[in-house]
Amino acid sequence: MAVIAAPDPRQYDRAKSAAERAAIDASCRGPVLFFASSAVLWLVIGSMLALIASIKLHSPYFLTGTAELTFGRARMAHLQSVGIGWASLASVTACLWLMCRLSRAELIYPKMLYLAGALWNVGVFFAVFGILFGDGQSVEWLDAPPYAPPFFVAALGLVSAWTVATFRRRRELHVYVTQWYILGAVFWFPWLYLVAQFIIFWVPVAGVVQPIVNWWFGHNVLGLWFTPVAVGTAYYLIPKIIGRPVHSYYLSIIGFWALALFYSWAGMHHLIGGPIPAWLATASTVGSMMMFIPVIAVAINHHMTMLGHFHRLRYSPALRFTVFGSIAYTMASFQGSLMALKGVSETAHFTHYIVAHAHLGAYAFVTMIFFGLFYYMVPRLTGREWASSTLIRIHFWGTAVGITTYFVALSIGGWWQGRMLNNPDVPFAKIVLYLQPHLFARSIAGVLLTTGHIAFAISFVMNLSGWGKQRSGGPTFFVEPATRKA
Structure with a gap:
């Protein structure tokens, strides 16, 4: 008599989960890829503009006729x-x-997000080309002409509303730490942007309050918009790729609330020595030093989660970029806290050291983690693997070596620049000549970064165009040798 084996409920659950993820990805595929494609386009354009600006620092007659x-x-x-x-x-x-993935909820009314993406792109177009044609405003990070911000505000409102609506429709009762960070970001950034626009441009305040608001906005865009999304992304990608849960959920929540509590005070240390109230600079310094708490919490959590799995960096491009970005987050945050000290600030102020620090945070941390997200996410949305491992390697090594060269060259050059500026016996012309090789190294780094970005853009377009084999599950593109033999 034949014995019929009972169906394995675990296989049924896995199949059900896979079908659910496929339905979720199908619901958000169009809008998400639209935003992703727009992001890649502006990355390439921004890279070209950055290279032009960098070359002009050591070759001022470059493109002088334009x-x-x-x-x-x-x-x-x-x-x-x-x-x-x-x-x-x-x-x-x-x-x-x-948010769709972690909420186990399909995206509703995706056409409204196409509208949001179109408004956002129109706003960026007006901002970039309006500045190039002479309509820029002299407020850093808020340089866009006055006719661009309304497009950002409308688009940002739609995106924030849809993110919250997806969370409210969640079928997963557990709230993951990534969702905490995302919800914080979509609340903080609209508030930051609207307040800054209102106080500086729409109903401008007088005097020293404007630079105070400017630095509050500029610093918190990185800390309360880019940082929570990037850290939340790392919290999602690292456990997903290596197949183990986050080391400590409670430690991750401590990191989130410490970020929310302390980061909003930072930024004023960039105005130390300026005509601002002493208590404001001191409070900012204290807030910056307290940032050691969330940074250490995140660093411990990511390291303990990765422990025993670092060998996977050889096989997963998404993991490579994400871990690189996570390490840079720790470095940039520690450096930023130390820069709030008056002894450091008096040397680093008004130098290329500040530029190096900004790129360590905005690029080595934020951008590298977003590259990791794209390498993980895009194949799951298109159903196709990346077509060329060579392009991925060019992208990683071009950007990793490029940003390292950029940071080291400008950190060393900027620090000595500050030392010489504080020495009345050093002629200014000597300082300019000293910086030339460091600025030339910056341009070399820019070439490497741009090369990596172009390789990434080509890979991205190839994937959207149908190049690459059909995805069959498992790691993205690079796989373990044992898996490859199976």
Whole structure:
């Protein structure tokens, strides 16, 4: 008599979960890929503008016949292209896809998000090209002409509403730490942007309050918009790729609430020595030093989660970028806290050291983690693997070596620049000559970064165009040798 084996309930649950994930990805595929494609486009444009601005620092006669590409305009347009364009659109991409995945909820009314994406892109277009044609405003990170912000505000409102609506419709009762970070980000950034626009431009306040608000906004865009989305993304990707849960859920919540409590005070240390109330600079310094708490919490959690799995960095491009970004987060945050000390600030102020620090946070941390997200997410949305491992390697090594060169060159050059500026016996012309090789190294780093970005853009377009084999589950593109033999 034949014995019929009972069906394995675990296989049924896995099949059911896979079908549910496929339905969720299908519901958000269009809007998410639209935001992702827009982000990649503005990344490439911003890279070109950054390279032009960098070359002009050591070769001032480069493109001198074009008023639209002077250093001031090119740099302001670059900041808008990579800040409001690439990094913000990549953040929106992460918010929408991760919230749908973790909430186990399909995206509703996706056409409204197409509208949000169109408004956002129109706003970035007006910001970048308006600046190039002379309509920029002299407020860092808020350089966009006055006709661009309304498009951002409308798009941001739609994105925030849809993110919260997805969370409210969740079928998963457990709230993951990534969702905490995303919900915080979609609340904080609209508030930051609206308050800054209102106080600086729409109903402008007088005097020293404007630079105070400017630095409050500029610093908190990184800390309360890009940082929570990027950290939340890392909290999702690392456990997913290596197949183990986060080391400590409670430690991750401590990190979130410490970030929410302390980071909003930071930023004023950039105005130490300026005509601002002493208590404000002191409170900012204290808030910056307290940032050691969330950073250490995140660093311990990520390291303990990865422990015993670092060998997987050789096989997973998504993990490589994510771990690189997570390490850079720790470094950038520690450096930022130390820069709030008056003894450090008096040397680092008004130098390329500040530029190096900004790129360690905004690029080595935030952008590298978003690259990891794209390498993990896009194949799951298109159903196709990446077509070329060579392009992925060019992307990783171009960006990793590029940003390392950038940071080291400008950190060393900027620190000695500050030392010489504080020495009245050093002629200013000598300082300019000293910086030349460091600025040239910056341009070399820019070439490496741009090369990596172009390789990434080509891979991305190839995947959307149907290149690459059909995805069959498992790791993305690079797989373990044992798995490859199976």
